[in-house]
Amino acid sequence: MHATTKLIHTIPVDALTGSVSVPIYQTSTFVQEAPGINKGYDYARTNNPTRAVVESVIAELENGSTGIAFASGMAAIDAVVKLLKSGDEIIAVDDIYGGAFRLFTHIYQKFGITVNYVDSSDAENVFNAISPKTKLIWIETPTNPTLKISDIAAIAKIAKARNCLLCVDNTFASPALQKPISLGADIVVHSATKYLGGHSDLIAGLVVTKEEQLGEKIKFIQNASGAIHSPFDSWLLIRGIETLSLRVKQHCANAQAVAEFLEQHHAVKNVYYPGLKKHRNHIIAKKQSTGFGGIVSFSLKEDTSESAKHLVTSTGLFKLAESLGGIKSLLCHPASMTHKSIPEEKRRAAGVADSLIRLSVGLKI
Ligand SMILES: Cc1ncc(COP(=O)(O)O)c(C=O)c1O
Numbered sequence: 001m002h003a004t005t006k007l008i009h010t011i012p013v014d015a016l017t018g019s020v021s022v023p024i025y026q027t028s029t030f031v032q033e034a035p036g037i038n039k040g041y042d043y044a045r046t047n048n049p050t051r052a053v054v055e056s057v058i059a060e061l062e063n064g065s066t067g068i069a070f071a072s073g074m075a076a077i078d079a080v081v082k083l084l085k086s087g088d089e090i091i092a093v094d095d096i097y098g099g100a101f102r103l104f105t106h107i108y109q110k111f112g113i114t115v116n117y118v119d120s121s122d123a124e125n126v127f128n129a130i131s132p133k134t135k136l137i138w139i140e141t142p143t144n145p146t147l148k149i150s151d152i153a154a155i156a157k158i159a160k161a162r163n164c165l166l167c168v169d170n171t172f173a174s175p176a177l178q179k180p181i182s183l184g185a186d187i188v189v190h191s192a193t194k195y196l197g198g199h200s201d202l203i204a205g206l207v208v209t210k211e212e213q214l215g216e217k218i219k220f221i222q223n224a225s226g227a228i229h230s231p232f233d234s235w236l237l238i239r240g241i242e243t244l245s246l247r248v249k250q251h252c253a254n255a256q257a258v259a260e261f262l263e264q265h266h267a268v269k270n271v272y273y274p275g276l277k278k279h280r281n282h283i284i285a286k287k288q289s290t291g292f293g294g295i296v297s298f299s300l301k302e303d304t305s306e307s308a309k310h311l312v313t314s315t316g317l318f319k320l321a322e323s324l325g326g327i328k329s330l331l332c333h334p335a336s337m338t339h340k341s342i343p344e345e346k347r348r349a350a351g352v353a354d355s356l357i358r359l360s361v362g363l364k365i
Contacts, residue, residue: 003176003245004245004246007057007060007061007241007242007244007245008242010056010057010060010061011053011057011238011241011242012053021235021239022050022053022235022238023049023050024050024231024232024234024235025044025048025049025050025231026231026232027044027048027231028043028044029042029043029044030042030043030044044228044231045223045226045228046223048228048231048234050231050234050235050238051069051228051229051230051231051234053234053238054067054069054206054229054234054237054238054241055067055068055069055206057238057241058175058190058192058196058206058208058241059208061175061241061244062170062175062179062180062181062188062208063179063181063182064181064188064208064209064210064215065209065210065211065212065215066208066209066212066214066215066216066218066219067206067207067208067215068206068207068208068209068215068218068219068222069192069204069205069206069228069229069234069237070204070205070206070207070222070227070228070229071203071204071205071227071228071229071230072191072193072203072204072205072227073099073171073189073190073191073192073193073194073203073204073205074099074100074103074191074205075205075225075227076189076190076191076205076206076207077099077100077103077169077189077205078103078107078225078227079207079218079221079222079225079227080136080167080187080189080207080218081103081104081108081113081136082221082225083136083165083214083217083218083221084108084113084135084136085113086111086112086113087112087113087133088113088114088133088134088135088136089113089114089115089116089131089133089134089135090104090113090114090115090116090134090135090136090137090138091115091116091117091118091120091126091129091130091134091136091137091138091164092104092115092116092117092118092137092138092139093117093118093119093120093121093138093139093140093141093143093148093150094117094118094119094120094346094349094350095119095140095143095144095145095146095148095350095351095352096117096138096140096143096144096350097140097143097144097169097171097191097338097339098334098338098339098340098341098342099338099341100138100169101341101342102341114133115138116129116131116134117346117350119148119350120137120139120141120148120150120155121148121149121150121280121281123150123151123154123155123158126155126158127158130158130162130164134162134164135164135165136164136165136166136167137155137158137159137164137165137166137167138167138169139152139155139166139167139168139169140168140169140171140172141168141169141170141172141173141178141288142172142173142274142285142292142293142295143172144171144172144295144324144334144338144358145272145295145297145334145338145339145352145356145358146272146297146350146351146352146356147172147272147273147274147279147293147295147296147297148280148281148351149274149279149280149281149282149284149285150281150284151281151284151288152166152168152178152180152183152184152185152288153183153184153288156183156184156185157184159184159186160184165186165187165214166180166184166185166186166187167185167186167187167188167189168180168185168187168188168189169188169189169190169191170188170189170190171189171190171191171194171195171325172194172195172293172295173289173293174190174194174195174196174244174248174293174325175188175244176195176244176245176248176249176290176291177248177252177289177290177291177292177293178288178289178290181208181210183288185210186209186210186211186214187207187208187209187210187214187218188206188207188208189205189206189207189208190204190205190206190207190208191204191205192204192205192206192237192240193205193323193325194323194324194325194326195244195247195248195251195294195325196237196240196241196244196325197236197237197240197325197326198240198241198243198244198247198325198326198327199236199240199326199327200323200325200326200327200328200330201236201326202233202236202237202240203233204229204233204234204237205229247327247363248291248293248294249291250363251293251294251325251361251362251363252275252291252292252293252294254294254361254362254363254364255273255275255292255293255294255295255296255359255361256273256275256292258296258359258361259271259273259275259276259296260276262296262298263276266301267300267301267302268298268299268300268301269298269299269300269301269303269353269355270298270299270353271296271297271298272296272297272298273292273295273296273297274292274293275291275292275293294324294325294360294361294362295324295358295359295360295361296358296359296361297334297356297357297358297359298356298357298359299353299355299356299357300355300357302355303353303354303355304354304355305333305335305336305354305355307355308333308335308354308355308356308357309333309336311357312331312332312333312357315331317329317362317364318330318331318359319331320332322337322338323360324358324360325360326360326362327362327363328362328363328364329359329360329361329362329364330359330360330362331357331358331359331360332357332358333356333357333358334352334356334358335347335352335353335354335356338358339352
């Protein structure tokens with residue numbers, strides 16, 4: 001069955017009423033026949049039928065066992081880190097999303113969880129960085145914003161051999177292009193705010209686990225910490241997911257055209273897009289995903305924040321805004337926006353130049 005057909009039929013018709021659209025169960029609690037005897041729902045922080053559909057759909061899409069929906073991508077990331085304890089270490093991709101860096105550094109460091117940042121686009125760097133304390137390997141592929149590609153299958157092998165969990169932030173690729181669990185990852189996280197939602201109208205986060213037991217642990221954290229996804233936003237997210245494959249296909253085609261155009265431009269220094277043959281890990285991207293995504297970054301020959309800021313405030317179709325993955329084209333200047341929480345030196349070392357501009361190529365053709 002074609003992936004889009006399968007996806008649409010994964011989203012259930014309401015068993016009670018036949019409603020084709022998943023109903024929004026806007027309730028905080030559920031009537032019980034006797035204490036503990038209910039229809040599978042007791043309190044809406046613990047479970048909600050609208051959210052349950054999002055959770056089962058994302059588990060199916062990512063070829064995992066369990067999906068867990070959160071109020072934001074950061075809440076999803078936070079729940080995964082809560083699997084760890086003081087003294088544990090994370091190995092994370094150096095070009096990590098700024099919000100994840102902030103969470104790791106300014107929240108978890110003081111609880112004794114340390115993070116070792118490496119360039120995971122060479123799997124050997126991950127292998128060399130593992131210590132007995134390493135419990136979690138954290139990669140984004142492609143990364144935000146320099147579109148670095150890491151070899152998921154190779155890093156999964158390293159993680160397995162050293163008894164570490166591998167978590168892949170699959171926000172940029174989305175399950176329409178890449179399924180990390182099928183490549184050996186233990187956990188997938190999403191900022192579903194981006195391609196899964198797809199219309200820049202919600203904030204959402206998702207975790208998918210390969211194993212049910214690990215899923216139960218994340219579900220426990222979701223209920224204990226309470227950063228749940230609301231019924232209305234779950235409904236919006238389901239609606240977004242329904243058109244995921246079609247949208248992502250068009251995002252990819254448009255981004256490829258934009259990247260090839262920028263490659264030829266006299267004012268552009270470097271173009272970062274995994275669909276370009278000269279991208280360092282183009283072959284790996286081709287092997288592990290069915291497309292290269294809708295994000296293109298580029299730096300300017302005049303490599304200053306000022307020239308980048310001038311450009312991002314002068315465009316017509318591309319609107320200056322944080323976020324990405326929606327139908328409208330957006331652009332941003334990571335050094336002063338999404339990645340400003342990363343110290344300058346660290347940011348530059350991870351390849352985020354002062355003039356780097358990130359494009360989220362929308363659906364306009
Ligand atoms: C790769 C990646 N992961 C996680 C997040 C955090 O998600 P949210 O903004 O939904 O909390 C973002 C946000 O931009 C992101 O780009």
